[in-house]
Amino acid sequence: MDEFPPSPNDDQDTGPVYDRPSKSQVKRDMLALLDLGKDLIDLSPERLRQLPLEEKLYEAIRLAQRTTSREGRRRQTHYVGKLMRKAPAEEIRTQLDVWANGSREATASLHRTERLRDRLLTDDDALTTLLEQYPGADVQHLRSLIRAARKEAATNAALTEGSQPQRKHYRALFQALRALEPDNTSSSDTVEDEKEEA
Template identity: 35%
Template sequence: MNSPDQNKFQADDEDTLISRSELKRQMEALKQLGKRITELRPDQQEKIPMDESLRAAVTETRRITSNGALKRHMQFIGKLMRHADVDAIRHALDEFDTASQAHNQKFHAIEQWRERLLVEGATGNEALETFIDTYPQTDIQQLRQLIRNTRQEIKKQQAPVQYRKLFRFLRDTTEEPV
């Protein structure tokens, strides 16, 4: 028969014991995951799937300036993370992590859209129509203006200001819910 202390260290869905060291490693990993969330911009934090208590704690982090208080607050966020869907949060964070494959694939897709709109748009509107069909929330007038300005910029061999604006517009449009 297990003593009350041993029950505390048993995994919920397994019959194996988890050591205190392993529990500490798991809690530290949750705390680090919570820290990554707090380092995101507010608009990125909104896209992370978390419950209201965790969202409030993450938002509260912005106003804490004391190192000791911040350390205690990160412990609290780690505690709240125990009840969160960690896999969904990790997946969402990977989209914002510039070193992740998901982030790179998303940006490559946006770059391909930009090149396709600039190249194919000169011969016809197939790429533009495909983009609008894929993302119906697109501001068509603004997109056409950005494409036109970017082409003029390329033709005049100017600094890529419009080129970057077009990329940001495509990024924002593809991130919006359909």
């Protein structure tokens, strides 16, 4: 039996070719943009201005932020989601991620410093451990800050109810510890100062 010569199209898939995403994928993408729009509505105006947003989208977000009625806000949020289709979503997501992770890292760093300060006030060996980690630290300065902060804490413990405790040396020790880490900024110290005064 003679074989038919192979057709030039035999090796190719003759089924229909879809070069567009499925309806399900389109819906998922639209919902992702809506969620991103909701994240933007939660941002401060200062942060919004740092993002690559067209004026129309920026104004729509600001209007959503000012809208107080539930239904009105829902409609405005969906409108923001619609405008997000033309926005550089990946660039915006990247910046939001930087802000979120940077904030988490800064908070974790503050908590580590607070725990270290508290150990230094109660444990004499904590200074030895600290100096092993930061051999270039000013030992005399740290010792004097620890002594002053301990004395301050003892004085505060003896205060009568309603008296204002002193935290000058407590904060000074915190700032000295923050200064040991080169990546820390003065803004972190300001946050700590505000917490201590609260």
